[in-house]
Amino acid sequence: MLAKLTVTIVLILTGLVANAQVKLLTLNELEARAAKGKDTTFVINFWATWCVPCVEELPYFEKLNTENFKKPVKVLLMSLDFKSKLNSDVIPFVNKHQLKAEVFVVNEADQQRFIDRLDKNWSGALPATLIINTADRRRSFYERTFNYEQLRKVVEQ
Template sequence: MFVKKYLVILFLLTLTFSVNAQVKLISLNELQQRFTKGKDTTYVVNFWATWCGPCVKELPHFENLKTEYFKKPVKVILLSMDFKSKLNSAVIPFVKKHKLKSEVYVINEPNQQTFISNVDKKWSGALPSTLIVKNNMRSFFEKEFTNIELEDLVKNIVHGDYKP
């Protein structure tokens, strides 16, 4: 009986830590470092929030993209603009409930407006928004994507057929 209880507790702790490990804090500098390390990688960064209806609606499109490009040099990053104080109370439960498989981060900057301006000068801060980085090319979109729009855009960028 003791062994069963111990195994159940161990399993629940492992599940909790694996969900927590799935969502991390990230600064703009750390995000930029990711881009410079993966020279042949296309990064698709979706800026979203748990409270944003259009963001929640389009998240499955980014999850589909992650699955579609699983064996290709494409990384889907979901960057939550929720306050970092909401990491445990809102973001982690949201990620668990929606079973998100992409890399999920929460912004870790003292000033969100400075972060927004440094991501793209034209970004008003509206959500959802998406940044796609490949080599030295950066394309920023302040809009909600349909699944087809997102797939076509990423396909064109990956194959070098997109010109901003």
């Protein structure tokens, strides 16, 4: 009986920790966060749970996040799944794939306005990646998939 109770408590706490990992985020909040991290390079990947190429490249972003843990490189995973899918799709996906990078769901009422504001040349296709470093005045946008070596190289530029 005590073993079952312990397992139940551990599962509940694990779920709470994992669920707390996924938050809603607006473009204004994202821009403010990037502005505060003056010496940090932000690697922001735009993806969705239903996007096969996105899912295939997520391990590369996770590896980049892990390998740069003590460096001023921060990986943010921005899901373009609908906000209404946060609990039913995104959080279970994050738990299943054990994502450790920060995960957000885009919190914008007008997705097209969000896309246009993020990069005027972005068609809205996924995956897409934005790399920002305010100290270096770097802002690079990529509407494509990456393998790990390609990703590492564009971040190191």
